[in-house]
Amino acid sequence: MMSARRFSSVSPVFALLAVAVLLMPAVAAAQDAQQGQVTFTRDVAPILQRSCQNCHRPGSIAPMSLLTFEDARPWARAIKEKVRLREMPPWYVDKRIGYQEFLEDRSLTDEQIATIVQWADSGAPRGNAADMPPPVDFGDRLKWTLNDPPDMVVTMPQWYTVKANGPDEKVSFYAESVIEEDRYIRAVETKPDPGSFRVVHHSNTSLMHEEEGWNDFLNEYAVGKQADMFPRDSGRLLPKGSRIVFNVHYHSVGEEIKSQSQVAFWLYPKGIVPKYEVHTMKVGRNDDLDIPAGEITRHDGYFQLPKAAMLLGFQPHTHIRGHRQCLEGIDARLRGDDNRPEPAKTVVTTRSPQQQKAEVKQQTQPQPEPQSAPAFDSSQLSAEIASLEAELAKDVERYAKRPRVSRQNSAATMRDISAWYRDEWRKKVERIGNLNYPDEARRQQIYGSLRMLVTINRDGTVQELRVIESSGQPVLDDAALRIVRLAAPFAPFTGELAQKYDQVEIIRTWRFERGDRLSSR
Ligand code: HEC
Numbered sequence: 218m219m220s221a222r223r224f225s226s227v228s229p230v231f232a233l234l235a236v237a238v239l240l241m242p243a244v245a246a247a248q249d250a251q252q253g254q255v256t257f258t259r260d261v262a263p264i265l266q267r268s269c270q271n272c273h274r275p276g277s278i279a280p281m282s283l284l285t286f287e288d289a290r291p292w293a294r295a296i297k298e299k300v301r302l303r304e305m306p307p308w309y310v311d312k313r314i315g316y317q318e319f320l321e322d323r324s325l326t327d328e329q330i331a332t333i334v335q336w337a338d339s340g341a342p343r344g345n346a347a348d349m350p351p352p353v354d355f356g357d358r359l360k361w362t363l364n365d366p367p368d369m370v371v372t373m374p375q376w377y378t379v380k381a382n383g384p385d386e387k388v389s390f391y392a393e394s395v396i397e398e399d400r401y402i403r404a405v406e407t408k409p410d411p412g413s414f415r416v417v418h419h420s421n422t423s424l425m426h427e428e429e430g431w432n433d434f435l436n437e438y439a440v441g442k443q444a445d446m447f448p449r450d451s452g453r454l455l456p457k458g459s460r461i462v463f464n465v466h467y468h469s470v471g472e473e474i475k476s477q478s479q480v481a482f483w484l485y486p487k488g489i490v491p492k493y494e495v496h497t498m499k500v501g502r503n504d505d506l507d508i509p510a511g512e513i514t515r516h517d518g519y520f521q522l523p524k525a526a527m528l529l530g531f532q533p534h535t536h537i538r539g540h541r542q543c544l545e546g547i548d549a550r551l552r553g554d555d556n557r558p559e560p561a562k563t564v565v566t567t568r569s570p571q572q573q574k575a576e577v578k579q580q581t582q583p584q585p586e587p588q589s590a591p592a593f594d595s596s597q598l599s600a601e602i603a604s605l606e607a608e609l610a611k612d613v614e615r616y617a618k619r620p621r622v623s624r625q626n627s628a629a630t631m632r633d634i635s636a637w638y639r640d641e642w643r644k645k646v647e648r649i650g651n652l653n654y655p656d657e658a659r660r661q662q663i664y665g666s667l668r669m670l671v672t673i674n675r676d677g678t679v680q681e682l683r684v685i686e687s688s689g690q691p692v693l694d695d696a697a698l699r700i701v702r703l704a705a706p707f708a709p710f711t712g713e714l715a716q717k718y719d720q721v722e723i724i725r726t727w728r729f730e731r732g733d734r735l736s737s738r
Contacts, residue, residue: 255336256344257286264333265289266353268306268323276359278414278440284352286343297337300330307441309533311541359411362444363404367481371461376477379416379467390478391425392461401452401491404483406444407436409465413476414440418466420478424459430738432462434497436480437532444481447529451493452485495529500544508538519547620719622672634713635721642673642707642723643737649704650727650735655696659733665690666728669697673721677706680720688729697727700735 255261265273265283273283282288289296299305303312308324310317325333336342356364373390409417420438425431436445447453463478485491501518508514533542623635657663665688672681682701684694710718725737 254339254342254344255332256342256348257289257336258344258346258350259348260332260344261289261336262286263350264325264329266350268325268329270353271355272306272441274355276411286349290341290343293337293341297334300325300333303330315543361406361408361481363406363446363483365483367406368484369482370479371482372479373463373465373477376475377465377467379413379474379476380469381471381473383469385418385469386467388465388467390463390465392463394460396424396455396457396459398487399457400455400482400487401485401489402447402455402482402495403452403485404444404446405436405453405480407438407463407478407480409438409476409478413474415470416467416474416476417478418468420466421464422478422480423462423464424456425462426456426459428458434499435461436497438478445497445530447495450491451495451529452491453495453497455482455484493527500531513540621717622720622722623714623718624722634717638708638710638714638721639723643725645707646701646704647735647737650697650700650737653696653700653703654733654735655692655729657692658690658696658729661692663690663692664729664731665693666726667694667697668724668726669701671701671723671725673707673723675710675715675719677709679705679707685724693727693729696729 269279269283271277272279273281275282275284281292283292283296296305303324306323306325308322310319310322310324312324361367371392371394374393375390377388377390379386407420407422409420418439422435422437424433424435426433461480463480465476465478467476500520506516528546531544533539533544535542667684667688668686670681670683670685671679674680679701682698684698687694709715710721714721727735727737729735
């Protein structure tokens with residue numbers, strides 16, 4: 218079971234240090250902009266410092282520097298277009314709907330955009346040199362987001378050479394060192410060396426525990442991503458005996474480049490166990506994702522929080538096929554046909570249970586200002602929301618009717634009451650499989666592995682059986698299916714498992730190995 222009180226996905230936290238410094242000049246700029254000429258030094262530079270320069274400076278990820286007037290002037294038209302279209306700075310949160318209060322939000326306000334547009338339209342003047350704000354000190358942020366040095370850095374065991382030309386590659390590297398004791402993480406950041414930003418599409422790290430046999434997602438770097446910093450009193454467990462695995466997606470850029478990723482940890486002192494444990498996990502399943510050609514479709518996935526949790530952040534990842542992603546909290550106590558008054562109710566908020574309690578107490582006193590929900594005034598938007606609401610209501614209903622399935626989860630902390638059942642199941646299938654090892658495969662020495670999904674009903678019968686990754690050998694795929702059918706029915710659910718679930722889902726990799734042995738993991 219999950220011991221956490223908080224739950225997080227990867228949090229989109231950006232450019233921490235630039236923010237506080239520059240808020241004031243930006244406000245002043247908006248006022249001056251109404252009065253007279255908009256200039257670079259007084260009005261535009263503060264905006265660039267706050268929202269652009271972390272990427273647009275030498276050695277960072279953007280194609281050109283925007284540190285000085287000389288740097289920015291030639292780009293005035295392009296800057297105007299990119300900010301007007303809200304393509305820069307990259308900020309993919311839909312401004313018209315849903316939760317908006319993100320930490321370190323570096324997107325531009327309408328006034329800031331107007332200031333930049335006016336500057337470009339009036340010939341992009343420099344202005345008075347004395348107005349220029351002092352340059353931002355980015356410290357060593359090309360290296361790590363946090364200024365204080367990390368407590369521990371784990372480096373990929375070797376440099377990898379990305380060829381000048383070639384297809385994209387995804388390569389895994391296993392760090393040699395093993396974590397020696399349980400520690401809690403305050404902040405974590407994965408990064409390639411600054412010389413290879415151009416070729417690294419993503420660099421993911423995970424924790425692997427060979428003895429206990431699990432592998433758990435840790436942290437992702439993708440272009441522009443910075444450290445995950447957990448709030449006070451919360452931390453993620455770095456378990457003793459685990460090792461770091463890097464999985465890096467490389468993309469050739471016409472020039473041979475060597476690359477090496479690192480992951481840095483800022484830890485709580487030894488022996489300190491923070492009050493809240495952070496978990497990072499994939500939510501919503503889409504194993505059955507099927508996008509019909511030439512159509513726009515919508516796909517939904519669900520994830521049930523095992524207990525009250527606070528959402529620290531989320532990271533949509535859809536590559537180029539996906540256009541929008543929406544994360545909503547569904548209160549299991551609501552029914553589909555409930556008459557919900559406010560569209561904003563379906564929006565995920567990050568208010569913690571403790572704060573909610575505090576709000577209830579305040580009700581007896583003069584009414585506090587209500588936690589403001591975004592105001593929707595455009596009628597088109599309301600219509601859009603109404604139709605989303607209707608769809609959602611249907612989803613909630615469908616969801617309530619779904620069988621309760623105990624799904625497989627690789628996270629060690631999530632090992633659930635069905636672990637024992639899965640294990641017994643595996644032993645039975647392996648035994649039957651080895652007794653019925655496919656003759657043809659034996660004769661022709663065909664080996665290989667495949668991934669299979671099996672859903673078992675509470676009475677032990679098989680609800681669904683399907684190969685989700687073929688071995689490429691029909692003999693082996695068929696044999697695996699046949700073996701499960703031979704082994705069925707399985708034990709009926711008992712005890713807590715029977716109380717809580719209608720089905721257990723088991724996904725395993727089956728190996729038909731040399732020595733004509735069948736094993737599964
Ligand atoms: C998170 C990093 C990041 C931030 C912040 C950012 N940019 Fe960019 N910018 C990029 C990257 C990367 C590219 C190149 C994108 C591409 O080639 O598709 C780019 C491209 C551009 C371009 C187009 C350059 C060309 O070749 O046409 C302009 C103009 C631009 N940015 C302006 C800005 C401005 C103005 C801001 C702030 C208001 C800003 N950017 C903030 C990363 C960033």
